[in-house]
Amino acid sequence: MNALVLLGSFMVLCLIGMPVAYALGLASILAALYMDIPLEAIALKTSDGMDDFPLLAIPFFILAGAIMGEGGMAERIINLAKIFVGFIRGGLALVNLLASSIFGAISGSSVADTASIGSVMIPQMIKAGYPRLFAVNVTVSGSLQPLLIPPSHNMVIYSLAAGGTVSVAHLFIGGIIPGILLGLSLMALVLIYAYRNNLPKGEPIPLRQALRIAVDSVWGLVTVVIIMGGILSGIFTPTESAAVACVWAFLVTMFVYRSYKWSELPLLIGRVVRTVGMVMIMIGFSVAFGYMMALMRIPAMAAELFGAISSNKYVFLLYVNVLLLVLGTFMDLAPMLLICTPVFLPVIQKFGIDPVHFGIVMIFNLGIGLLTPPVGPTLAVGCAIGKVTMEQVSRSIMIFYVPMIFVLLLVTYIPALTLWLPNLLLR
Secondary structure, eight states: OHHHHHHHHHHHHHHTTOOHHHHHHHHHHHHHHHTTOOHHHHHHHHHHHHOOGGGGHHHHHHHHHHHHHHTTHHHHHHHHHHHHHTTSBTHHHHHHHHHHHHHHHHHOOHHHHHHHHHHHHHHHHHHTTOOHHHHHHHHHHHTTGGGTSSSOHHHHHHHHHTTTOSOHHHHHHHTHHHHHHHHHHHHHHHHHHHHHTTOOBOOOOOHHHHHHHHHHHHHHHHHHHHHHHHHHHTSSOHHHHHHHHHHHHHHIIIIIIOOSOGGGHHHHHHHHHHHHHHHHHHHHHHHHHHHHHHHTTHHHHHHHHHHHHOSOHHHHHHHHHHHHHHHTTTSOHHHHHHHHHHHHHHHHHHHTOOHHHHHHHHHHHHHHHTTSTTTOHHHHHHHHHHTOOHHHHHHHTHHHHHHHHHHHHHHHHOTHHHHHHHHHHOO
């Protein structure tokens, strides 16, 4: 009955339209009242959940991505991508995907990637003769890469949800190969579509102009070097690298590119603070929610349930993928990580599944949910930029799910794709 009060009230609150963060908090309070637990315990757990040093990486990464995204970095990355693939048939679509990969290594956010890259690329693709829906689909699909390529702040959230037992650095490095595989598979699909539908191709960029573009973009790309180089060399922790990257992004945007007005900086910081505030409130309440689940032995019961259903870890992973694909269509990625990770952690330990591998699978899986209706926040941003309805995109984007699911299955059943690089570089 206790679990029914906690989970049932949470579901009801979500169904009536309450924000997930507040639904988590209120459901925890209702369950505490029902179990006669002092409400001070909920307040303390909420406070403790937000009082964690590694969490500082989240606001720093979000701020660095916002500064570089709004300061002209996205357009420079697009110009850089055109050098390598812009001259191929369907080149603008390939530029879109390649730019998403590069910008994702700065922003770490699917929505930010869609907003920054899409606002430039979707109008360009439409003007060049690409179908409007195709332009939106490519942009939205490419935005899944930043969730896997470091510095994805969702990896920090997963590490927190796992009780800090999973290294953020290992998660960062573990997502690189899956992210690259996803990008290559989407590019292969785009090439097939481009040649079948005779999409336009661009002109090669002259060498002198290409060198000028490369030099112009290298300042922003140093942000990636700071993040990954600092972590791999051991000079910075992920949190420290986020802070240094934030300072570098500010200096490059305001003093090198000088394409952002000082008068607009307070507005940008205000938007970042609102975003970070929502994330931190959700994290705090989710810790309280997880505390109540632990008191009710919900994770232990889940482990027993999955163990009774199947003793085969590959079958278990299939069940988890199907479950998360369904749940991801209704809830955002971050709250799902915060809710599901404490439940699944005892189960994966029982099956001997590496938590780094499982974390990448979860983030990849739930990331697909950002691109699917009825919620699909990334899909909604892409539709707004492309001026199309979600219903139109929902039908035409189906083919793009094929490479996503294919790579997800590869990552799920070949753990080495996730674990080889961290074991090699972070011994």
